[in-house]
Amino acid sequence: MNVQQLMKWLAEMPAEATVLLEGDVGYSPLGGVSLQAGEGGMPDEVIFHPDMTPD
Structure with missing residues (x-):
C-alpha cells in the first residue's frame, strides 16, 4: 500500500x-507518523508509531 492508496x-x-494499531498483545492508539527517507x-517509507503514554 502506498500513501495515495491509504489516504x-x-x-x-x-x-x-x-x-x-494491531500488535501481538492487542491494540494501541496511533501516537505519531514519521517519514523514513x-x-x-x-523508496521512502511512512512509519506509524504507537502511543506509548502509560494507561
Whole structure:
C-alpha cells in the first residue's frame, strides 16, 4: 500500500474514528507518523508509531 492508496481509504472512514494499531498483545492508539527517507534506490517509507503514554 502506498500513501495515495491509504489516504483514499481513510477518506472513506468516519472522521471521528480512533486509529488503532494491531500488535501481538492487542491494540494501541496511533501516537505519531514519521517519514523514513529511502536510500540506495529504496523508496521512502511512512512509519506509524504507537502511543506509548502509560494507561
